[in-house]
Amino acid sequence: MKQIQMTQNPSFSLISTNKIIQMNNVWTSYDSKNFALEEINLSIDRGTNYAIVGQSGSGKSTLLKLMNGMMIPSSGTIKIDYVTPNMDNKKFKKMMHTIGYIPQSLGLVKNITVLENIMIGALPRLNKIQSMFKQFPENEIKEAKRIISLVGLTGKEERKAYMLSGGEKRRVAIARALMQKPTILLADEIVSELDHVTAREIMNLIAEAQKRMNLTAIMVHHDMQLALEYANRVAVIKEGHKILEIGVEGDTIVDFQTGDMNTDEIMEMYDDDSKK
């Protein structure tokens, strides 16, 4: 493990104005009494590789669902590229076309082929006839082939999704999201069930796509080590609160939280999670 040096630097967080995601005092609840998230303030720069880390039930998946409009906060404001995420909001509905979302279960359609699953990402760009009869235009097929080779699935285009291995399924889900020509990629613990080697292959794939397409990747993790390895910034969620936001610059971890978190607590959290 790398030796990590901690520095407190609260003033660092509000420098850039190019915020793709902004959350202000966001609270959410599944019922009227229990809050899944409390007092969340987040702002994410365009083009960042962002990670959200926390244990099961901490509210990290809920945080992702707020970002693609699948959930609405009970109070507080959220802006995605200066638009409020809400399925009824026409402007946001158009934006959803370019927000890739990979749930923990991946959400692949099992009984259709790899190519068709990936083409789902292009559906908003197709007309009725093309999508009903699966008459995909040449340029989209070309784009799909390019992405298929990028994620390493060449030769498996015609396989049914249920026939694939766990790693391959993740590649399909990533390809589907990339096919959306996304500006934001949201991924919910998609590598936590994989073995060490495969998990890193998948993470490298996303990191490469993120750099190449200049997208903002927001990934939820269970494993702090993995998050620190790949992300520029890591938010730690515990019992619905954002307790920590750290930035990773080379071997240095910078604490962005203005609160009175101390280095020992961060390390403690880090150790807790990496043991699992």
Add this chain to the structure above:
Amino acid sequence: MTPKNNIVIGIIVALVVVASYNVDANPIEFAEGLPNLAIVLEEMLLVEPKYIPTALWAMFETIQMAFIGTVVGTAIALPLSMLAARNLNSKYVYAPVRALLAAIRTFPSILWAILFVIMVGLGTFAGVLAIVMYTVGFVAKLQYESIEAIDSDPMDAVSSIGVSKWQLIRYVVIPESASHLLSQILYMFDYNVRQTSILGLVGAGGIGFYIINYIKFFEYGKAAVFMLVVLVTVLFIDWVSVKIRDKYIIKSQHGMEVTAK
């Protein structure tokens, strides 16, 4: 066995006795009637093989009726099932469609046959229409139930891209519920062959027309030929559908299990 269970069983037995009294269901009469069955069976054993070609032809007609009814009924049922699924529509759409389907299912196919005989006259066409109605009611119900049982994860993931409802149906709903559909169609065809065999009773064509007529004229030996053909055909169709099911459906179910992990 708890005292509570004993009371429940006691009540059920008492209800059966009371209801039997009300409907004149008398076991003694059943015992007394057994010798009559022997007479019928004896006469049935006088099978008249020269009627076999007629019986086979009538059975073929019956199967064709069931086939048309199943195919057309399913074709009508599918769009209706999409409208009746709660996870695809608002209450204002699915509630009336469900009510309509429930109303269709209320009548057994033989009642539909009577209605269509009045409408289009005696003959096989009335029978086909009856089978269509019955199939619409049932396949639509089975199908909207399997649509509602689709895994919500792909539905959510694909909806979050902001695709249209038609695209969602085409790329998620149809593929994910199709494996159930094949098994439902097979079941329905199997069932429709049996149903069509009795529609002749009300003049709606098919092999049942012969059976009821021979029975009416106490020609049990001739009726037996036709009943035997029905029996063999139904067993054969059952066997074929088990084979098809094993080949196509078990495989895809297995695939689902693998992906569930």
